[in-house]
Amino acid sequence: xxxxxxxAEVEHAASLLTEMVRVRLLEEKCVELYSAAKxxxxxxxxxxxxxxxxxxxxxxxxxxxxxxxxxEHGHALLKGVSARAILAEMYGFVEGCxxxxxxxxxxxxxxxxxxxxxxxxxxxxxxxxxxxxxxxxTDRRQVTxxxxxxxxxxxxxxxxxxxxxxLWQLPVLFCCENNLYAMGTALERSESQTDIALKAAAYxxxxxxxxxxxxxxxxxAARRAVDAVRxxxxxxxxxxxxxxxxxxxxxxxxxxREKAEVARWIxxxxxxxxxxxxxxxxxxxxxxxxxxRAGVEAEIEDAVAFAEGGSPEPAQDxxxxxxxEVPK
Amino acid sequence: xxxxxxxxxxxxxxxxxxxxxxxxxxGEDVGRYGGCFAVSLGLLEEFGPDRIRDTPLxxxxxxxxxxxxxxxxxxxxxxxxxxxxxxxxxDQIMNNAxxxxxxxxxxxxxxxxxxxxTGAGRQLAAQHSxxxxxxxxxxxxxxxxxxxxxxDARGMLWTALSDPDPVxxxxxxxxxxxxxxxxxxxxxxxxxxAAIRRSGTDVTLITYGGTLPMVMDAAEQLAAEGIAAEVxxxxxxxxxxxxxxxxxxSRTHRAVVIDEGWRSGSISAEISSRISExxxxxxxxxxxxxxSAEVPIPFARDLELAALPSVERVVTAVHEAVRHG
Numbered sequence: 001x002x003x004x005x006x007x008a009e010v011e012h013a014a015s016l017l018t019e020m021v022r023v024r025l026l027e028e029k030c031v032e033l034y035s036a037a038k039x040x041x042x043x044x045x046x047x048x049x050x051x052x053x054x055x056x057x058x059x060x061x062x063x064x065x066x067x068x069x070x071x072e073h074g075h076a077l078l079k080g081v082s083a084r085a086i087l088a089e090m091y092g093f094v095e096g097c098x099x100x101x102x103x104x105x106x107x108x109x110x111x112x113x114x115x116x117x118x119x120x121x122x123x124x125x126x127x128x129x130x131x132x133x134x135x136x137x138t139d140r141r142q143v144t145x146x147x148x149x150x151x152x153x154x155x156x157x158x159x160x161x162x163x164x165x166x167l168w169q170l171p172v173l174f175c176c177e178n179n180l181y182a183m184g185t186a187l188e189r190s191e192s193q194t195d196i197a198l199k200a201a202a203y204x205x206x207x208x209x210x211x212x213x214x215x216x217x218x219x220x221a222a223r224r225a226v227d228a229v230r231x232x233x234x235x236x237x238x239x240x241x242x243x244x245x246x247x248x249x250x251x252x253x254x255x256x257r258e259k260a261e262v263a264r265w266i267x268x269x270x271x272x273x274x275x276x277x278x279x280x281x282x283x284x285x286x287x288x289x290x291x292x293r294a295g296v297e298a299e300i301e302d303a304v305a306f307a308e309g310g311s312p313e314p315a316q317d318x319x320x321x322x323x324x325e326v327p328k
Numbered sequence: 329x330x331x332x333x334x335x336x337x338x339x340x341x342x343x344x345x346x347x348x349x350x351x352x353x354x355g356e357d358v359g360r361y362g363g364c365f366a367v368s369l370g371l372l373e374e375f376g377p378d379r380i381r382d383t384p385l386x387x388x389x390x391x392x393x394x395x396x397x398x399x400x401x402x403x404x405x406x407x408x409x410x411x412x413x414x415x416x417x418x419d420q421i422m423n424n425a426x427x428x429x430x431x432x433x434x435x436x437x438x439x440x441x442x443x444x445x446t447g448a449g450r451q452l453a454a455q456h457s458x459x460x461x462x463x464x465x466x467x468x469x470x471x472x473x474x475x476x477x478x479x480d481a482r483g484m485l486w487t488a489l490s491d492p493d494p495v496x497x498x499x500x501x502x503x504x505x506x507x508x509x510x511x512x513x514x515x516x517x518x519x520x521x522a523a524i525r526r527s528g529t530d531v532t533l534i535t536y537g538g539t540l541p542m543v544m545d546a547a548e549q550l551a552a553e554g555i556a557a558e559v560x561x562x563x564x565x566x567x568x569x570x571x572x573x574x575x576x577x578s579r580t581h582r583a584v585v586i587d588e589g590w591r592s593g594s595i596s597a598e599i600s601s602r603i604s605e606x607x608x609x610x611x612x613x614x615x616x617x618x619x620s621a622e623v624p625i626p627f628a629r630d631l632e633l634a635a636l637p638s639v640e641r642v643v644t645a646v647h648e649a650v651r652h653g
Contacts, residue, residue, distance in 0.1 A: 065400075099433030108432035115399065115436070120423050126389045127424060130396015130404075137352070137378065137402060144396075157419075160389025167384065321434040322468045324492035 010283045014292070016058060016215040017274050020050035021296045023074035024271060026083055029300050030073060030090065030104075034250050038307075039090045042119075043104040044071040048245030051270035052177050053078050055218025056145055056238070059226040063113065065135075065144040067128040069177075070105035070119040071244075075147060080112035083303035093310030100313055101321065113142075121182075122148060122155035125174075129161045132170035132235075143229050145173045151182025153196055162203040162235070169234035173225050174200065176239045177212065183248045184256035200237035212242030213270045216277075245269075329512050333481045334504040336514075337367050340485035341405065343515075345375050348403055351489060354381035354390055355407030364409045365445060365504050391417035391442065395424050395494075398440040403489050408444040411460045411498065425494040426469030437492045441485065447500040447538040447588055448636055454624035457632075459588040461498040461537070462595030465565035471495045472565040473519055474537035476503065478510045480563060483517030491519070500538025500588075522569040524576065528558035531582040531646050534573060534599055536562035539586050539637055546642035555650060565595055573599065574606045582649040584616035586637050591619035613652035616645040 005013065027045040034043055046053065049071075057078040060066070068075040076086055081097055089096025090104050097109050098117075106117040115131065118124035128146035135142040152158050153176065165172050176196050180187050187194050200207035206228070210221040218240060225236040243265040247254050278284035331339075344351045353368060359382040362369035372380040383390040387408055394406040408414045414421070421442065428436045448457035465472045473488060473495060475481045481499070488495035525540065526547050535543045540561050547557040560576050562568065577583045583603055587596035600615040621635040 097433070098431060098435070101433045102431045106431045108428075108435055110432075110435040116428075116432070118424075120419055123392070123419055123423055126392020126420060127396040127399070129389070130393035130398070131400045132396070133393055134397040134400020134402050137397070138400070156386075157388050157392065160384070160386035161392070163384055164386065164389050164393055321430045321432075323471075324429065324437045325434070326437070326492055 005281050010278065010281055012219070013216060013274060013278050014284060014288070016054050016219060017271065017278060018292055018296065019054040019057070019078050020215060020271050020274070021292060022077055022299065023050045023053060025296050025300050026073060026077055026086070029304060031246070033090070033304070039104065040092070041103050041105070042070070042249050042251070043090070044249050045246050046071050046074040046244070048265065048269070049177060049179060049212065049242045050074060051215035051218050052175070052212045052240045052242050053147070055215045056175055056222040058219045059222035060143065060145060063142055065113040065115060065131045065142060066147070067115045067124040067131070067144065068117065068147040069121070069124065069149060070117070072107055072117050072147070073104070076107040076109065076114055076117070079109075079114045081107065081109045081114055083299055084306040085109070087303045087307035088310045091307045091310055092312065093307065094313040095306065095310040122152035122157040124148060125152065125157050125161035128172050129165050129170060132165065132172035133168065136168070136170055141230055143171050143173060143226055145175055147175045147177060149182060150176055150178040150180070150187055150196055151185070151190070152176075153199060154182070154190055162200060162205060162237075165235040166203040166205050171229045172235045173222070173229050174205070174235060174237040176237070177242055178239055179242050179244045181248070181257065184252070186256070197237065197239045205235050205237045206233070207237035207239065209239040209241065212240030213268045213273065215270055215274050329510055330507065331478060331510045332505055332507045333478060334365065334367055336478045336482040336510060337485070337499065338369065338371070340482050341368060341371060342374070344405065344486055344489055345371070345379060347486070348489070350401065350403040351405065352379040352381060352402065353405045353407065354383050354394065356383055356385055356409055358382060358407050363407070365501065367504070368407070387413055387416035388420055392420040392424065394440050394442070395420060395438055398438045399436055404440050405485070405489070406440060406442045408442060410456050411444050411446040412455050412458055414444050414460070421464070421470070421494070421496070422467055426467050429493065430469065438494050439489070439492050441488045441495050441497060443497045443499060445501045446498040447502060448620070448625045448632060449502045449538070451627055451629055451632060453627040457625035459620065461496075461565055462587065462589040464496055465595050469494065470566060471519065473497045474563065474565055475499065476537050476540035476561050476563070478508050479514055480517060482510060482514045484519055486516040487519045495519075498537060502538050506541065519564055520569065522563055522572040523561045524558060524572070525561045526557070526559040528556035528580065530556045530580055531584060531649055532558045532560055532576045532580045533584050533586060533642065533646070534560045534562065535586040536565065537588070539588050542637065542639055543586050543642060546639045546646070549639060549643055550646055555646060557646060568599065568602065570602055570606065573603065577603055577607045578610045581610055581612040583611070584618060584642065584645045584649055586618045586642055588620050588637060590622050591617060592622065594619060613649040616649050618642050618645050
């Protein structure tokens with residue numbers, strides 16, 4: 001534990017802590033609202049994995065693009081989509097970021113370059129490669145960060161995408177959120193080679209394995225990787241070792257893992273960990289923590305009130321947005 | 329000028345690359361090899377490897393990359409060698425290209441054009457010969473084009489690239505060597521309307537793509553017997569031009585649909601159903617259909633021919649239709 005942090009480092013850590021708490025409290029609220037039948041459909045929460053999104057997003061610029069999975073509430077929030085628009089989307093209301101057409105698994109937002117919300121495992125990787133190809137062909141300095149779980153590694157699209165990105169040296173950062181389970185299938189039950197970084201290395205992509213429960217470590221690795229990608233170093237790959245504390249989805253009875261295993265990982269709660277390290281510096285007090293939480297709670301309560309006040313899109317608009325409405 | 333379907337398609341790609349810097353072509357062997365069917369021959373030398381981009385054999389990967397590039401503001405033309413291979417990219421076509429606009433509440437349109445060859449007749453057997461454009465026409469969010477003439481091969485691409493949404497172009501493999509006259513100033517054409525390729529009063533033959541030349545031959549043979557067949561080229565399978573179809577059938581009172589796809593659950597079934605829904609009382613006979621036999625297309629020449637629509641089968645179907653009323 002490094003307690004000799006500079007003021008800037010303390011500020012950076014506090015910022016990461018705030019971002020993680022924003023995700024945590026949003027997700028806890030989502031679970032509550034789901035239980036109250038305010039949110040329906042499939043819903044997957046990110047509790048336990050917050051250090052990954054917080055760390056990677058801290059390294060991105062506003063114009064950078066993000067492609068994520070169906071467990072993406074936190075990624076959307078930290079990329080800049082408002083908690084209001086996210087919750088209203090999960091309520092299925094027109095005030096949502098996708099007018100209620102996407103729901104929990106399909107959050108999209110043009111203004112923040114947030115490209116989903118992809119519920120086909122590995123289906124976002126080729127799209128991320130294409131976004132990076134677009135940036136490369138138009139000489140933009142944009143980096144595309146693509147999040148996916150370790151389950152995606154078994155899909156052909158993973159391999160096709162890594163190969164293309166490396167072959168064409170595209171500005172994409174692959175972020176593998178290795179939480180050890182593809183729904184209920186443990187990594188060692190689905191992969192002959194469980195060191196995922198080696199798979200990326202086989203495509204000549206620089207690949208680093210990072211402690212995904214340590215927000216500072218993720219942020220540092222992501223910063224170096226993003227810098228390398230942006231400066232023309234081609235694709236980079238982060239394997240982020242993490243764990244989801246909750247079930248896969250709201251329907252999951254969790255028969256495939258031991259409670260003791262979950263408990264062991266919860267001891268490494270990334271929020272508690274970073275809070276303790278900050279406290280140890282002597283520059284982050286209990287009052288700071290209370291204020292931080294209060295600020296986030298206010299943000300989430302405001303979002304809930306906003307979503308509660310939302311409205312369904314009229315059924316006569318059902319067939320809008322199948323084709324573009326812009327003039328040809 | 330004298331040209332071929334292949335050359336007309338190449339001219340269309342060349343014009344698109346010249347007119348719009350955002351346009352590029354990518355796919356398997358489109359560059360160095362010159363295109364599996366030589367459509368893009370010479371374009372690599374003219375436009376360079378960035379814009380004539382050879383890809384690895386990873387249909388899902390490069391179609392998805394095309395979708396991403398379209399989202400990023402480019403106008404990709406993605407070539408897939410055959411419709412059978414496109415099944416490897418079906419996830420990207422269906423779950424992303426066709427769905428993103430709606431799923432994102434209108435935020436992300438996908439201006440991609442995906443070209444592929446389709447159809448049988450060249451003894452390429454069951455993994456290179458199918459006609460699945462009717463399947464694709466099932467999917468909301470896509471536009472499905474089936475150029476059958478030189479003018480459409482020359483003119484549909486630019487209009488497709490100008491469309492803000494995903495467009496799939498199905499090029500029947502047997503059409504590439506077809507030659508003929510094309511106006512020197514031939515250019516972009518509409519992609520909304522069906523076309524009457526031959527006027528007639530006794531029966532409407534509804535077809536598209538690779539079977540159009542055969543159906544024109546059948547109409548000629550029928551004319552010799554005194555039956556005036558109208559030939560309607562659908563051109564676009566989604567959206568279907570109901571207006572032109574119904575107007576023609578309402579004039580001739582009989583219709584035969586000719587489709588190289590299989591019969592069950594097909595575009596021919598959809599067209600027949602629409603005619604029944606919208607022109608039932610104008611019909612003097614049940615709508616006839618000539619489709620491919622419901623088998624994976626076989627290799628052996630005689631068996632392949634037996635599986636496909638033919639002049640003889642079209643003529644027989646027309647005889648059946650005119651026998652009524």
